[in-house]
Amino acid sequence: MKQNEFINSMMVMLGAVLWGTIGTAQHFAPEGATPMSIGAVRLALGGGVLLLYAFLRGKLKGRDIFSRKSTYIGAASMASFQLTFFAAVLLTGVAMGTVVAIGSAPIFAGLISFAVNRENPGRKWLISTLVSVFGCILLVVGGDELSVNVYGILLALGAGLSYATYTASTKNLLDEFSPEAVTGIVFTMGAIITSPFLLIYSLDWLLTARGIAVALHLGLITTAFAYVIFSYGLSGTKLHKAVTLTLAEPVTAALLGVFLLKESLSTLSGVGMGLVFAGLLILSITRPKEKRA
Incomplete structure (x- = not known):
């Protein structure tokens, strides 16, 4: 059980x-x-x-998935995330928009998990989330000047809420349908919502x-493959835990910036990266239960 988790x-x-x-x-x-x-x-x-x-x-057999509210909530949330996140980045800059959106998502996920599913995230989730979110803040803002824009902050919070809502609705669907069906239908409906921007x-x-290379990477690797893998893992992971684990995203982005784009990593950002790793490690490792006599 613990191994599967x-x-x-x-x-x-x-x-x-x-x-x-x-x-x-x-x-x-x-x-x-x-x-x-x-x-x-993408x-x-x-x-x-x-x-x-x-x-x-x-x-894709059957039409039951189209009768679930979670299907439409998930599609709308994914489309909303695309629009609010990119708009927030335009107004506040990459640093502030990213840290507010990514950092707020686990908090929203914990609230949704408690309000909807009556799940108590627990002390370990709270500690790991606080450590990781604080590390995420240091990581993202360590070497950048911040541009504070009230509307941009609100949009970034909307992006965090949208992502948490997408994850929650997807998890509900995964209880009844396969990850392939859920991701395929939800993302296609989300793409239809955002299609006017293509014009x-x-x-x-x-x-x-x-x-073409950039589009293929974003569409095939960071969307199709990534969300199928994420959905398989989400089906056996609690909502609040799953969203906190996605804080590995800014760490990856920072490492690629250093080693591939030759960007410098400040001491403050390095400390932030270590804190994110520490928080994720706390959340991922489970203590084995002692065997009863």
């Missing part, structure tokens, strides 16, 4: 690690690739691939080899 936790973290490559991929995107267009393309390509994968695996912003950057 550990494996599920590692799958959730693997999904978060893959999401951590998004910023690096955007760095290599051609000029003219706006955050909104990149987000819409969701459209990823959703299409997930739906095709679910169809080929024979997981508003220029997609000329997709006509270049580098643009």
Whole structure:
């Protein structure tokens, strides 16, 4: 039981690690690739691939999933996350937008878990979340100047709430349906919601080899593959724990920035990275129960 719980936790973290490559991929995107267009393309390509994968695996049988409120809440939440997060980044900058959105998501997840599922997250989750969130703050803001914008902060909080809501609704669906069906249908519906942005912003950057490579990485690796892995892990992990484990995302982004983009890592950011690792370690390791005589 504990071994399966550990494996599920590692799958959730693997999904978060893959999401951590998004910023690096955007760095290599051609000029003219706006955050909104990149987000819409990512969701459209990823959703299409997930739906095709679910169809080929024979997981789209029946229409019961379309009668669940969680399906539509999940799709709307994923679309909302794309819009609020990228808008927050535009107003506040990458540092502030990221730290508020990612750092607030575990808090919202804990509140949703307690209010909806009546689950008490427990002392270990609280300690690990506080340590990881504080580490995330130090990691993201350690080397950057912050730009405070009230509307941007509210949008970033909306992004954190959207992501926590998506995770909660997805977990409810995973109790009845396969991860392939849930991700395929939810992401496709989310892509339909964000599809108008494909018409508003220029997609000329997709006509270049580098643009195609970036789109494929974002759609196939950071969306299709990452969310399937994440959903498999989420099916056997508590909501509040799963969202806290996704704080591995900013750590991955920071490491790629240092080793691939040759960015400098300040001492404060290094301490923050260590705190995030410590928090995730506290949450991932479970103490084996003593055998009764």
